Amino acid sequence: MFKKITIIGVGLIGGSIGLAIRKRKLAREVVGVFRHAQTAKRALRCKAVDKATMDMKEGVEGADLIIIASPVHSIPGLARYAIRFADKGAIITDAGSTKSWIVSDIDKAIGRSKAVSFVGSHPMAGSEHTGVEFARPDLLEGSPCIVTKTSRTNKAALAKVAKFWKSLGARVEIMDPAEHDKSVALISHLPHIVAFSLAGCVPEGAMRYAAEGFKDTTRVASSDADLWADIFFSNKKEVLRSARIFSDFYWRLVSMLSKGDSRGVRKCLRAIKAKRDRSVNGPKR
């Protein structure tokens, strides 16, 4: 499918993408671009890439697909850097958790040039762990992957990027970056804020009584703090909007409890369970 795929940022996500490409033989060569020799060594040891380089020019030249899988705040900068060395016709995509500002910034960098195309992506997989050591070739299998489309998106590149993620086993959805940021604020960024707050408000002494419920509900609060701070700030408007939606719902439920409205609480909890069972635990995923 591809001659050379270059992955910039080979951590949990980038590494899993590399492993999946290599396993499924979707490219003749998978090259990783690194900032630190130590990370390059680890990625080679995990067989996440065929070749590692610290040189952007060397990494990007000859690549027909360039995937930027670094922390969100660094994506536009790395894209601008990669564009300078990218072959004519190369497609650039990313794996960032927020899309509006990444897509508009990179679209601006490309400008009217038709030399390279950019298509924003957000493979929605991962865990609370970071680092290539946790990468798995099946990480994306069955996971949602949102691919963005704007008035500037090259259609052929969009189709190719969508097909690429599908071939890694992801369930691809195409949408507008703003729509992405709104949905993902609710379904991904908000759960992180909530989990961090829950783990934050419980005194450490009480945590010795933590059973599976607490552990699961707060699992993502063991995620990398700076990575998530960046994500929250990069999608601040929608995160704040989601935060208010959650708080309103929460206080409606807590108020019913406070007023002793047993019927109201039961009706509310039953509806939530039914909705979650249908959507998340449903048979067809």
Next chain:
Amino acid sequence: MFKKITIIGVGLIGGSIGLAIRKRKLAREVVGVFRHAQTAKRALRCKAVDKATMDMKEGVEGADLIIIASPVHSIPGLARYAIRFADKGAIITDAGSTKSWIVSDIDKAIGRSKAVSFVGSHPMAGSEHTGVEFARPDLLEGSPCIVTKTSRTNKAALAKVAKFWKSLGARVEIMDPAEHDKSVALISHLPHIVAFSLAGCVPEGAMRYAAEGFKDTTRVASSDADLWADIFFSNKKEVLRSARIFSDFYWRLVSMLSKGDSRGVRKCLRAIKAKRDRSVNGPKR
């Protein structure tokens, strides 16, 4: 260890206790007391009990340990009923998620009589599932189990109940019922309120993009709605107190985000992650 252990209410928890007792041969006989013939059949099919009965008298007579593992609201009533038929010297315990009102009600029912002893217990295990089909003999292994002690608690009975839970693999902690309700409101009831609210506030349409983070954070929102409504109401004061603690923390974090206080957010998230990693993910559990 015991001649006959009677379990009143053989669902996920009661069934797991039955399986564990039988596996570890802690009693010559495990008898289940049921309200419905259908549930009795299912428990026998799962081998959670040796014998099933719909008759409280038959179930309780001759038992040296009686465990009430039914939904919280029914525990005091079933205890009062069981006491009428219990042998002299029998120990009664329960598996309810709330302790103050259960313990004080049953202590009152026993009164000054020394015929039977009651010791409140809360094995903190379970899942979002209900029913004996999900019972597992290892459900309690490594889980916290709180055993309550009041001025009325018979010391020998307390020691025996604590030893019993330990022999099922649980990590036993002895505390005052009020202290239990306060800690458990934070570590167990609050996560359920939060998870229900999170699953409640996200539109069903957005749930198709749910990745592992959302699934884990809301897993317990697929728990039985009425069972949890009962638990919340039975520990209402402490649940409301915990709800305010969470909301205060949540809004402190969201406000920092809103003000663009990057240093504050980072510092806060890092501290939370470190605390959770130490306490929940720590090597020594």
